[in-house]
Amino acid sequence: MSALLRLSGVTAYYGAIQALKGVDLEVNPGEIVTLIGANGAGKSTLMMTICGNPRARDGQITYDGQDITAQPTHAIMRQGIAQSPEGRRIFPRMSVHENLLMGAHGHPPSEAEATMQEVFALFPRLLERLSQRGGTLSGGEQQMLAIGRALMSRPRLLLLDEPSLGLAPLVVRHIFSAIRELNRRTGLTVLLVEQNAYQALRLAHRGYVLVNGAITMAGPGAELLARPEIRAAYLEGGH
């Protein structure tokens, strides 16, 4: 099976600081792959580098067999990749409805309406908040909106950056089960970045561990969960 997304030897810098030190990673079609690691390991940088912002300095990123390493962000995102980024980045002075429409930028309005109904089926809360401004939503609602907005472009690959951050356990469970359902039902491929390693590894088919900008471990989710060094580094002290 050929990978939907493949990173080989990718490095990235923020100014003079090297954030990624030669990352190799693969995501196959229909998979949920998780990337776990401590704060500052470079997880979010990796997600943004896939989207071309910052651009990878060395190495290659291919998506669906095409080299996207040097493409501008908007061109990459129009090929079926969507990201729900770190910090959610909801447009604060736009309504929930407009935020969702932004996700379908460049798609015909009739298609956007249909997709929006699917998003509402997944997150009914968004329908209740439709005309409310994005900035006034609760954290959990904002996260649902960020994921919903990403789904509006009908992506093949969804990049999810820390969807559980700062949310109540019940909301986290709801969001994770939504991701699982999407993956099962539509075959959506997901690359999930998480600090909540336990939940993420249980959800994912495979996982990678990122330490200081480099992949140190990889394997099936259940296998990583069982490793003592993972338990010690990422799981002790509560799930």
Add this chain to the structure above:
Amino acid sequence: MAYALQQLINGVTLGMIYGLIAVGYTMVYGIIGMINFAHGDIFMVGAFLSLIALTGLAALGISSVPLALAITLVFAAGLAALYGWTVERVAYRPLRGSFRLAPLISAIGMSIVLQNFVQVSQGARVKPMAALIPGGMPLMRDGTFTVQLSWMQIAIVITTLVMLAAFTWLVTRTPLGRAMRACEQDLKMAGLLGIDTDRTISLTFVIGAALAAVAGLLFLLYYGVIDFFIGFVAGVKAFTAAVLGGIGSLPGAVLGGLAIGLIETFWSAYFSVQYKDVASFSILVLVLIFMPTGILGRADVEKV
């Protein structure tokens, strides 16, 4: 009373022109957080383009004033838009991601370039133009004083309102407007949603420049004289209007424009013409001290 009414009419007319220019400042500030100091000079270029078009059309024998004005409007707005696009492409885009002051300095440079270009190519002398829309209607008589509402003033107010309505519709109701607002609120996220942010920024400059050119045409028709330096004073006033209204806010820009127009007119009428700019800018200072975000500004804008 009649005198005050007359000043009100004059002030609103002037304020509308300031408002049209201020929209360009506030839009560009909103989207990339820079003050486009060359914007006033785009307004000046728009006034010159209008003069050239009107002179040319007269030479061609087009005697219908509405037709000539319509052609001039399209011509001036179109070419000024090209100027706006070029300025952004040449002087600002290469500096994006550079340190904060770089595009600001570059903007001042572009302002000087445009002024000198027009000064050299059109001459430094004041260019007069005969009134195209003369006359008006008397509104009220008070002793020897008659309140006049000129057709020109009506034309200016109507044109401005139509432009602002069209622009508001564009920003609030169309996908392009939504993309512009998305870039304004979170440029990085807009890119992640597949929006070509560079193109959206370019379009912002293009639209702002077109509005400034319309203001240039109105200014030319209203005052009948222009020179290469009008962009500086009008630009600073319109910038003040944008800050007064709350920079980043579109209704604020129009409101600020009206405020500056009225302050200036009333001050000139009741106190002294020489000190009218002092009055406008003193009010700006007071507003900034007591309402740092302007009349309609948001407290969360912290880009500069």
